[in-house]
Amino acid sequence: MRQSQSFIPTLREIPADAEVKSHQLLLRAGFIRQSASGVYTFLPLGQRVLQKVEAIIREEMNRAGAIELLMPALQQAELWQESGRWYSYGPELMRLKDRHERDFALGPTHEEVITALVRDEVRTYKKLPLTLYQIQTKFRDEKRPRFGLLRGREFIMKDAYSFHTSKESLDDVYNKMYEAYSNIFRRCGLNFRAVIADSGAIGGKDTHEFMVLSEIGEDTIAYSDASDYAANIEMAPVVTTYEKSEELLRPLEKVHTPEQKTIEEVSAFLQVSKEKCIKSLLFKVDDRYVLVLVRGDHEANDVKVKNVFEASIVELASPEETKEVMRCSIGSLGPIGVDESVTVIADYAVQAIVNGVCGANEEGYHYVGVNPDRDFNVSQYTDLRFIQEGDPSPDGKGTIRFARGIEVGHVFKLGTRYSEAMNATYLDENGRIQTMIMGCYGIGVSRLLAAIAEQFGDENGLVWPAAVAPFHVHLILVNQKADEQRELAEEWYEKLGQAGFEVLYDDRPERPGVKFADSDLIGIPVRVTVGKRASEGIVEVKVRQTRESMEVHVNELVETVKRLLQSS
Numbered sequence: 114m115r116q117s118q119s120f121i122p123t124l125r126e127i128p129a130d131a132e133v134k135s136h137q138l139l140l141r142a143g144f145i146r147q148s149a150s151g152v153y154t155f156l157p158l159g160q161r162v163l164q165k166v167e168a169i170i171r172e173e174m175n176r177a178g179a180i181e182l183l184m185p186a187l188q189q190a191e192l193w194q195e196s197g198r199w200y201s202y203g204p205e206l207m208r209l210k211d212r213h214e215r216d217f218a219l220g221p222t223h224e225e226v227i228t229a230l231v232r233d234e235v236r237t238y239k240k241l242p243l244t245l246y247q248i249q250t251k252f253r254d255e256k257r258p259r260f261g262l263l264r265g266r267e268f269i270m271k272d273a274y275s276f277h278t279s280k281e282s283l284d285d286v287y288n289k290m291y292e293a294y295s296n297i298f299r300r301c302g303l304n305f306r307a308v309i310a311d312s313g314a315i316g317g318k319d320t321h322e323f324m325v326l327s328e329i330g331e332d333t334i335a336y337s338d339a340s341d342y343a344a345n346i347e348m349a350p351v352v353t354t355y356e357k358s359e360e361l362l363r364p365l366e367k368v369h370t371p372e373q374k375t376i377e378e379v380s381a382f383l384q385v386s387k388e389k390c391i392k393s394l395l396f397k398v399d400d401r402y403v404l405v406l407v408r409g410d411h412e413a414n415d416v417k418v419k420n421v422f423e424a425s426i427v428e429l430a431s432p433e434e435t436k437e438v439m440r441c442s443i444g445s446l447g448p449i450g451v452d453e454s455v456t457v458i459a460d461y462a463v464q465a466i467v468n469g470v471c472g473a474n475e476e477g478y479h480y481v482g483v484n485p486d487r488d489f490n491v492s493q494y495t496d497l498r499f500i501q502e503g504d505p506s507p508d509g510k511g512t513i514r515f516a517r518g519i520e521v522g523h524v525f526k527l528g529t530r531y532s533e534a535m536n537a538t539y540l541d542e543n544g545r546i547q548t549m550i551m552g553c554y555g556i557g558v559s560r561l562l563a564a565i566a567e568q569f570g571d572e573n574g575l576v577w578p579a580a581v582a583p584f585h586v587h588l589i590l591v592n593q594k595a596d597e598q599r600e601l602a603e604e605w606y607e608k609l610g611q612a613g614f615e616v617l618y619d620d621r622p623e624r625p626g627v628k629f630a631d632s633d634l635i636g637i638p639v640r641v642t643v644g645k646r647a648s649e650g651i652v653e654v655k656v657r658q659t660r661e662s663m664e665v666h667v668n669e670l671v672e673t674v675k676r677l678l679q680s681s
């Protein structure tokens with residue numbers, strides 16, 4: 114493509130509201146433009162990278178035996194009412210009415226649509242297993258869209274769904290997808306980890322997230338420093354055991370702790386270590402209240418709370434709800450004298466506390482000399498806290514360290530969550546009606562583009578691995594007034610194209626400095642500069658990622674470019 118006839122609006126300055134590198138660079142290099150909050154236009158270069166990423170995804174999906182189709186974004190509410198999710202999702206689900214006042218959703222995902230399709234079209238075990246996928250626009254009305262394509266409200270996802278007659282068949286496809294995902298992210302040049310993840314509200318066990326390691330990742334990965342164990346921190350089980358100290362039990366005593374609310378304040382005021390304080394948090398779990406107890410130096414893990422009750426929605430009770438239910442404010446909550454309508458559960462660490470401290474459920478008062486089992490009961494002790502750095506790794510090897518990651522893929526064993534609710538059944542070999550077993554597998558395609566930009570971008574601009582670059586070669590004509598330069602550039606624009614390379618030719622009447630700055634911004638892997646030594650047939654070749662540059666005679670140009678592209 115000739116740059117003088119393309120549409121690549123680069124920017125000199127860093128856009129004010131872009132906080133992370135990939136967002137800044139994709140805007141500055143003319144790859145995307147924001148249309149609305151969390152809604153983007155992919156400009157020509159952005160669209161070309163999308164197509165490269167999608168081509169890799171299609172190759173690996175097809176190789177794994179998945180079959181591509183395309184489902185509608187408009188989803189009628191009746192399907193979501195059948196699955197029950199019409200009522201369980203909140204403002205994140207974008208809803209609208211058609212001209213006949215009928216309810217629709219703009220699809221955030223497609224379990225309902227695909228299950229309805231397969232239940233109507235597949236009636237016999239002979240047609241299973243079946244794995245279908247699409248690459249399609251999704252809509253999720255995020256409360257806080259941020260970081261450009263990393264968290265948008267309209268984005269592109271590859272979502273696949275598999276249907277099986279047995280768990281073994283699901284396991285087989287799950288493993289094939291796991292393998293395909295590893296190939297996809299490796300071919301995109303990404304440094305990723307597959308981590309054990311929480312299956313979220315969609316139920317079903319066994320789920321992995323594929324995380325690209327990045328300091329700006331929203332997810333925290335807990336990984337072992339001595340094995341390949343890695344889990345989303347939401348899911349990482351805590352295997353620490355706690356010794357009860359031998360000290361004598363002291364009497365329970367209520368003490369006045371005016372204005373002392375947080376664990377830090379209370380432990381300092383009472384001169385008691387945080388390990389002996391009980392942190393009590395009131396959660397709303399679906400439609401009931403649960404008081405969660407963790408040790409003062411630990412954090413309650415809301416996903417573990419959710420999984421205890423297999424709930425859809427878990428959130429901290431508001432200050433008003435807390436006052437109403439516990440008749441005191443958040444800073445004075447405790448497990449002693451709790452209304453029986455409130456379920457009390459505690460992390461294992463709490464059970465080992467001796468002569469501890471907890472809120473008295475009375476404004477400005479706490480208890481000291483608190484001993485679990487003697488002074489309060491809980492409905493269950495279980496693993497409720499976030500794992501911490503330094504904790505033993507759940508696989509027994511080494512200790513846990515943290516890393517941050519961007520989730521780019523997520524694979525689930527769904528089981529019969531949707532096929533049950535929507536009656537997707539088939540006749541087995543004995544003519545008996547059975548419910549299909551399902552799996553689902555997602556990749557954030559537009560998010561992947563930003564994750565690649567995040568991982569490879571440097572202070573001068575984007576850096577694209579050859580496999581996903583918008584073009585292979587950026588051909589720069591230094592001085593279009595110099596005949597020998599222009600002629601050599603024109604000749605090699607044709608020849609490099611004939612050699613099979615995708616060439617972006619900067620033939621614009623711009624100063625060289627502008628051309629080189631734009632070329633660094635756009636990040637095409639190999640730059641060929643036609644300048645002063647054109648009359649000798651010498652051009653400069655530069656590798657964007659390593660900045661390595663060399664002078665090459667045009668007779669060796671094709672071989673040189675081929676070699677350089679293979680290694681970038």
Ligand SMILES: O=C(C[C@@H]1CCCCN1)Cn1cnc2cc(Cl)c(F)cc2c1=O
Nearest residue numbers: 202205206221222253272523553554555
């Ligand atoms: O999407 C999934 C699971 C898998 C991921 C891979 C591809 C198939 N789906 C989970 N999820 C996430 N956010 C959602 C947001 C809304 Cl508003 C919703 F209504 C539903 C969902 C929802 O179900």
Ligand SMILES: [Mg+2]
Nearest residue numbers: 322520522523
């Ligand atoms: Mg996920």
